[in-house]
Amino acid sequence: MTDIKKKTNAQENKTEINNSDKISGGKNIFIIKNPLITEKSYSQSLSGKYSFLVERNANKSEIKKAIKSIYKVDIIGVNTINIKGKDTRFGAKTTKHGKYKKAIVELKSGQKIDTMPA
Structure with missing residues (x-):
């Protein structure tokens, strides 16, 4: 006699969970802060490139997955830029302001992301 174990519905559902939406290292999709809306990013969005402000410790693969x-779009490539903070002076004290990381995401042709206000 052969022993064949049958899977229950709960076990089948557990094995069918797609892990591609999870981001490695326990990070979640909150690495994307918000879309960057400027004149330059608007003109780039017409050619399929979209700009986002992201967490400073995020890498390209995490940004792509997020x-x-x-x-729910297909991504061709991701470029990242670290923007340095500007020095401001208040009397003798100097401080840095505005450090952030920008990601420019290129989409497959024919796909769009609705991030720009009308």
């Missing part, structure tokens, strides 16, 4: 899971 954008893919949020907007």
Whole structure:
């Protein structure tokens, strides 16, 4: 006699869970802060490139997975830029302001993300 174990519905559902939406390292989709809306980013969005402000410790693969899971689009490439903070002076004291990381995401042709206000 052969012993064949049958899977229950609960076990089948557990094995069918798609892990591609999860981001490695325990990070979640909150690495995307918000879309960056400027004149330059608007003109780039007409050619399929969209700009986002992201967490400073996020890398390109995490950004790609997060954008893919949020907007359900296919991504060709991701470029990241670290923007340095500007020095401001108040008397003898100097401080830095405005450090952030920007990601420019290029989508497959024919796909759009609705981030720009009308």
